[in-house]
Each structure stands twice: as C-alpha cells, then as structure tokens.
Amino acid sequence: MTTTTVTQARHAPSPASGKQSSLAGTWVLLRFMLRRDRIRTTVWVLSLGVLGAYMAQAPKAYADNEAELHDMATLFADPVTRMMTGPGFGMDDPSFERMFSAAYVLMTYLVIALFSIFTVVRHTRVEEETDREELVRANVVGRHARLTATLTLGVVANVIIAAIIFAGAAAEYSAEGSALVAVGSLAVGLFFLAITAVTVQLSEASRGASAMAGGVLALAYVIRMGGDAAEQGGNALSWFSPLAWTQQTAPYVEDRWWPLLLPFGCTVVFIWLGYFLSTKRDVGASLLHARLGRAEAKPSLGTPLGLASHGLLGGLRGWGIGLILSGLLFGSFAQTMIDAADDLPDDFAQLFAGDDMMLGYLAYMGVFMAVLVAAAAVSGITQLRIEESRGRAEYALSAPVGRSYWFGSHLTVLVVGVLLILGLTGLGMGIGAVASLDEGGGEYFGQLFLATFLQGSTVLAVIGIVAALFGWLPKAAGGVGWVIVGYGGIVAAFGGLLELPDWAYDLNIFGHLAQYPVDDISWAPILWLSLIGVVGITIGLLGFNRREVNRV
C-alpha cells in the first residue's frame, strides 16, 4: 500500500476522512481474521441464521390449529411472559406469523448481540492484552486498521445472519414483516458491535470490555422488561432500550420501519465514538491511567484466603451490584403485575390472579436471579482456570500452600460470595416489592427473601459440578458450566414456548425447586441439590489434590 507519511498523531477520528495511512493494512488484517476464525465465524453465523429461521417454524410446532393458537395468545396476555419475550403486538387477533414475532424473535436477538460483543472483543482488546497487537502494529498497519477490519467482519457476518433469517421467515410469512424481523436482527447486531467498539477502548482487560458491553445488553433487556410487562405493546419505558426498539416495529401487525432509525443512528454515533476514543489512548492501554498503589501488603493478603479474595472479589462485586439492583427493580414491578392481572379479560385469566399472580411472578424471578448468580459462580471458576493457565497458580503454589488449601480458599470465597449476593438480591426484591405495593407489602417481604435464598441450593449444585470438573477435567469445567447456566437461562425465560420433552426439562438444574411462595417449600430437592454441591466440591478438591498443575 502506498501511503504518504502523515504524522499519525494528528489524525481526525473518523476513518471516513480519507486518511489512507490510518487504514493501511485493513484488508490484510481482515483476511487474517477470517483465516484464524474460519470455523468459528462460520459456525456462529450459520447457527445463528438457522436458529432465527427455525424460530419461524416454532409456532407451528407449538400450536396445531386455531384453538391452540388462541391458547398460546393467552399466554402472551400474561405480563410475566411479555416481560421475557417482548411487547406482544397483535395478540388479540393471533396468527402464526404474529406468534413468531411476539414469542421467538427476542431470543435470537439476544444471542446475536452476544455474538457481536464476543467478535469485537476477541479481535481488538484480546489482541492488545496479549501484546500480539504490538507485533502487528510494528508493521505497515494503520491505527484504525484493526477496528475497521473487526467491524467489517462483524457487519458482514450480521448481514449474512439477517439474510438467512429473512429467507427462513419470508418462506412462511409475509415479506414485509419478515424483512422487519431480519433488519431488526441486523440493527441489534450492529448496535452491539458499536457499543463494544467503545467499551474496548475503556478497559485494559478484555474481561472488563466484555463485562461492560454485556452490562449494556443486560440493562437493555431489563429496561424493556419493565416496559413490555406493563402493557401490551409496551409503555414509555420500552423506548429506552435498543432491544425494545427493534420490537416496536410490530412486524406482521403494524409493520413500522421508522423505529429502526434509533438503533442504526446510535450505531453510527457509537462507532464514531469508538474511533475517536481509540485515538486518545496508546496501544495496549486504556483511557484511564494506572495510579500508584501500596508499597506494602495489608496483612490479610498474606493468606491463601486473602489471595483468593483478591482474585475473585472484583468479579463478584460487579455481578453483585448488577444483580442486587436487578432484584430491587424486579421487586418494584410487583404492583404492575397486580394491575396488569386485574386488567385481564375474564377468559384470559389463567394461571394466577391478583396477589397470586404477583407472587408467582416473584417466585419465577427468583429462579431467574438464581441462574444469573450461578453464572457469577461459573465465571469465578473460569477465572481460577485463567490463574492456572497464566502460570500464577503455579507461582502461588510454590509457597507453602497446599493444593487443596489453594483451591479450597477460592471455593470458600466463591460460595460465600454468591450466597451473599443471592441473599442480598432476595432482600432487594423484597424491598422493591414492599415499596411498590399499595397494600399488604410487609407480609411478603420474608417470603420473597426466603424464596430467593432457597435457590442457593441450586447454585451450590452448579458450583459442585463445575468444581468437580475443575479437579479432574479442568479443560471442560468452564464450558460445561456455561452450558448448564445458559440452558437454565433459556429454559427459565422461554421454556414454556419450546415444547421440549419432559426429560429435557428435568435436565435443567434450575427447574427442580418448588415454586415457593406460591407452592409450599419442598425440602427434598433442596437437600439433594445441596448434596450435589457438597459432594461435587469434595470430589473437586480430591481431584485437584492429585492432578498436575497447569499441565495444559
């Protein structure tokens, strides 16, 4: 590439400014990314496209005839379902295509958003973190080349996904609505590409960048929960979430295009911001400079427990703050639930009514929070795996610290940490409910706290399984953990709609506790789940004690 030597320091932030030199090498990098990820990207793109297209068939698998279709629509009159799946346009006159857009689209959008986040972090911040970027940038590669190549990769992948979704949907349903669903997926994908392009500038660690972008996704989901649960079609709150914007197009019902201006507009702004911020920092650095710290350690650090706390508390704190706030928020929807239930026409009155409805909702949210707390636990153990593979475990174990003591300390911090988070989340939910309810809030407070806290047995079981794997098959631990949590999350959020066989529901570890406070507490599952946890941790400790450290 022939480039005039322009002083790099004074570049305009936008790549569109025609400064060729800042983009030098983009094409080479893009080809290199494709080469590196040829299998990974292909699998993601194809499975996401096929998932989206398959969802178009799902309503037909669920409901065979008009009557069943109407039953299904009743489900979407239920605010708890709406909370999970979207505003539920057109449910008073249901059709298969409307069912598709009301029930199944959001699920796909969520996974697409995750794909976008992972793609950007993987090709930008991870490269810088591992110092590979330095090696690359020492060649004829412009300062904007990597971000541009990454975004190009992301955009192309998202366009292909959208095209497959369109093909799948339009084969069955009207073309305009299908186009809206597909372009909506593109809007979500691009929006989160853009958000991540900003977060990777802010954090020096790839984990931090992913966490921030994931936080935006979680926030977007939570905000639209509030809006979409409150009324059919959503209320004002639904206009503050990028996930909700793409559903406000009301595909197959009103077919509006203009709400899509919002996510696409934001995409442009955030991409510009990403480029702009990237010019304000050094390669490998973040925008925040490290400050000097203590010259001497606090006494607490000099124990295995102190070391474990140091490693895990940062992550747990992040999860904790997010989850406790969500608990408060979900709790504060209690009155909304009662109002929404009262508004239901008689023939819609189904599972619960009034207070029962509200309690059912909160019991259900307890499960949902448990899935997220379990995710925090799994993330803690994957962090342990990083300690090991980066060689820090080896170094720490060269001090007179026993293997089981090291692993045991980390597990102790993790178990205490997640149980505390769970308890505080339950407390938050209780406080939120009491504060929002017009009458009789006080009596539910204890129940809500208990309902959430009893989920601790499930979380313990997840920790047990993952810890046992860490002791014996460390490579599998993280993967299996995320599958357990991801599966639990999908079944919790969308389970009723998936028409799975019974055994598939049984496989979901989060599906075994009784729905307290709606039902009575059943102690049997609590006991055996806790037992799985304790036995798993013991097996894990034994395994870690006899396996080699960092044997790759």
Next chain:
Amino acid sequence: MSENAPVIYAQDLVKEFGPVRALDNLNLNIAPGEVHGYLGPNGAGKSTTMRVLLGLLRPDSGVIQLFGRDPWKDAVALHRRLAYVPGDVELWPNLTGGEVIDMFLRLRANEGETNFSTKRRDDLIERFDLDPRKKTRTYSKGNRQKVALISALAADVDLLLLDEPTAGLDPLMEVVFQEVIKEAKAQGKSVLLSSHILAQVEALSDRISIIRAGHIVESGTLSELRHMTRTTIEVETEKSAQQLQGLSFVHDFHAEGERTVFEVDGDHIREVMDSLAGLGIRSIVAHPPTLEQLLMRHYGDDLSGRGVSSSTTKKVS
C-alpha cells in the same frame, strides 16, 4: 534426614507429555550449600525439572527427592524450605510489586510467626532499584522478574529454584544479582540456577549440569567439564606442524605460514606438546575450553569445529 543428604536428588527421572519426552532418564545431584548451574537450550526440560521439583508435575518414573522427601507428597512442608522464581513471571495485575513481595513472605512465614524481615526486603528493593508502589501490570519484564527475585531472596529458605532469573535484567542489575547470589551462598543456601547465560553460571556455580532433550549430557565442576573438552592451541613454529593434522585427537587444523591453530582433546595434550617441542616453538598460546565450547558440543548435532573456533577467537580477543 541427615544433614549431608543431597538437597536435590533425581535418579532416572522420566516425564512425558503425550508423545513428548520432556525428561528422559534425568540424573541430578545437588549437595547442601551448592550453587548448581543448569544449562540447556530452549525446550531442553529445565522448566519441567523445576516443576517436578516443586511437586506441580508428577514424574512418570524414576526417583526424585528434595531434602530426602518426595516433592509430590510433601509439597507444603518442602515449600517452607524453598523459594521459586518462575521462568515466565506472571503476576496479579492489580497488586503492586510491594504487595506481591509481602504476600509471598507472609505465605512462607512459619506457622504462628507473623513477622518477617522487612529489613532484608527493603534492602533488596533498594539494591534492585524497584518501585514497589507500581501495579504489576505496569511493570516491564525485568521489573516483574525483580519482584519474583526479591520475594525469593528475602525469604528465609534453604533452597532457591531460579528458572532463568536474569533473562530480563539489565547488566547493572545482573551485577546486583551476582552479588546477592554470592551472599545467599555464603549463608549456606543451595541454589539451582537455570540459564542460557554462560558467563553468569560460570561465575557463580560450584557445579554445572548440561541438559539436552531431557537428559543430562554432562555434569561436574567447571574444571571437570573442561577436562572433557578441547583446548585450543595457537603456535608459531620453525618447521611445519603439518604432521599433526592427521592425528585422531587433533581437530580443526588451520595452518598459515608459520602460524598454526588447532584444537586438541583434553586428555591428549601431552602427546601434542611432545611433538611440538621438536618443531622449534617461537610462541605458543593455549586457551582453556570455555562454556560456549562445552555447550556447542552438546547443542549442535553438528560438532564440526567452525562454531567452536569462532567463539573461541571471540573469547580470546
């Protein structure tokens, strides 16, 4: 265990990683108070040996003992008596260097004994010129290494396992390192010092082992090892020294007018001297073998004299 038992004792040690035989019947013996240089090319098995000694990896066969005990079974008790500096120092990014040093000192402190010698720590921090308030992720490679070195050297232990401890240090710091190791030796500590840097090992070590492809190919004091290699002789004679060229113990023979340069096997020097005496010697210079030569012989499969003689000349001039 008795006080004279070897600090490190390895007999026919084998460690395999799938198809890779990282340690292949390795034998190693280190006496109390000994500084032992451990030399070998990349991938020879130096770091693997350290990890087996730490009880982090389990040998497939053979005997390994530290202070007469099995490092796999008695890891914790043994770790009280040793300190380790990893080859590739990875530290906790959010801790400062000072915090890491203190953490290790506290972890190593004996049961119930909460205090450690801050004087020794501060002294080392000053000598190595380290700013202990910086977060470790902002340290350069050399500074990360200093953190690990200081926390190992400040500890009150009997054995130091140092895996390429000076790979990132600048020449000034290397001088400090040499001093500090000499002090440790004076205190009676044993040291296993792996390295590629020959001069450093040469200056510090009582004994040296050379490992190649998982096997110790040579071991002994520097003078024992010298005996096993070749001496380079540069001689000016009145009559031609050509007659030496065909001898089996003479290598890399170059003659240029009156000046002749060649190498001779360590145990045949006497024969060569006898024949040279009859040729009328005007001047003669004999170079003892350097560690480079020792290594060259074991590093390259190709033992032709080129590399050896060029490194010799460099060393001489």
